Amino acid sequence: MKLLSASCLFINALLVILLIFIVIAQAGRDFYKILGVSKSANINQIKKAYRKLAKELHPDKNKGDEEATRKFQDLGAAYEVLSDAEKRKTYDRYGEEGLKDSMGGGSDPFSSFFGGDFNFFDFGGGGGRREERETPKGADVVMDLFVSLEExxxxxxxxxxRNKVVYRPASGTRKCNCRQEMVTRQLGPGRFQMMQQQVCDECPNVKLSNEEKTLEVEIEPGMEDGQEQRFVAEGEPHVDGEPGDLRLRIRTMPHTVFERRGDDLYTNVTISLVDALVGFQMNITHLDGHQVHISRDKITWPGARMRKTGEGMPNYENNNLHGILYITFDVEFPKGEALDEEKRAQIRQIFDLEATKALAYNGLRGY
Structure with missing residues (x-):
């Protein structure tokens, strides 16, 4: 009777602790709800949801709106946690309060009651953990995906x-999951010998066949060379395990007008000598078709550079931020016969070349 009473007390204590665990896990903000994704969402879905909402709630777009500012802060906190595998694991177990108590690790709330790691689902004999055999996995397939700067x-x-090789069921059985295990063999009365031998399971037979599948790859704004899009289980098959992954590595094709360096864009514009002297106005067609207006009323020398803030590439993490567009000017000089003396005199007079003639030289400046 005493043993039964003790067991009841132990179970009641477990229920109380479980209730505490549930309350802790439910405390704080619902980061999945804030981002509008399911709890099974992968990292790409989380990033996509964050970028979409960040554009809508960014303070620059909602100046003076305190509610939008608060939601934007919640959005940043949600993304910081769910985009980090370790923090997300802790959040899923203990909620936001668990992150505050033990950032990056997440202490088990049951350990304080039982003095260590308590696995309350393991009531088997011995109290030890079973070692799970690691599932073998096929090789990853890495491919370069060439995309345009516009994309x-x-x-x-x-x-x-994607045309890939897969395993299909076939008739018969085969040896699988072969491994080395220690076995005990009796040699005689009271005599035993431990030895290592290969142990295999019997699995259904398989055969190789080709499979064609259409994959949809999202080119996200601001992606850079070397970034990867991963498709789980689309790599090489493994006869006793899971297929590897397909990893598509982004490669940027050369562009005829723009060159990318980080989030900045660079381009060259050639203007006439007249425009270089008297000023000009012009438009440059950007990567998405919008026009970038350029104007200058001063003299433009060959190699002069102009900055257009906010006209570069979108930042991958926050598409509301853009880099800088750098425009370098080349001057095209007229081709033809030499100018007559009268025109030469006019040019000298306009630019007062006689006054600066002494400064025109080759070599380094003297002091």
């Missing part, structure tokens, strides 16, 4: 036809 600026969806 990296605006984003795009690309369809990719």
């Amino acid at each position: 990296l600026y605006s984003g795009n969806f690309v369809e990719l036809v």
Whole structure:
């Protein structure tokens, strides 16, 4: 009777602790709800949801709106946690309060009651943990995906036809999951010998066949060379395990007008000598088709550079931020016969070349 009473007290204590655990896990903000994603969302879905909401709630777009500012802060906190594998694991177990108590690790609330790691689902004999055998996995397939600068600026969806080898069921059985295990063999009365031998399971037979599948690849705005899009289980198969992954590595194709360096864009513009002297106005067609207006009323020398803030590439983490567009000017000089003396005199008079003639020289400046 005493033993039964003790067991009841132990179970009641477990229920109380479980209730505490549930309350802790439910405390704080619901980061999945804030981002508008399910708890099974992968990292790409989380990033996509964050970028979409960040554009809508950014303070620059909602000046003076305290509610939008608060939501933007919650959005940043949600993304910081759910985009980090360790923090997300802790949040899923203990909620936001668990992150505050033990950032990056998450202490088990049951350990304080039982003095260590308590696995209350393991009531088997011995109290030890069983070692799970690691599932073998096929090799990853890494491919370069060449995309245009326009796609990296605006984003795009690309369809990719994947032809891969897969294992299909076949008749008969085969040896699988072979491993080395220690076995005990009796040699005689009271005599035993431990030895290592290979142990295999019996599995259904398989055969190789080709499979064609269409994959949709999202080119996200601001992605850079070397970034990867991962497709789980689309790599090489493994006869006794899971297929590897397909990793598509972004490669930027050369562009005829713009060159990318980080989030900044660079381009060259050639103007006439007249425009270089008297000033000009012009438009440059950007990667998404919008016009970038350029005007200058001063003299423009060959190699002069102009900065257009906010006209570079979108930042991958926050598409509301853009880099700088750098425009370097080249001056095209007229080709033809030499000027007559009268025109030469006019040019000298306009630019007062006689006054600066002494400063025109080759070599380094003297002191």
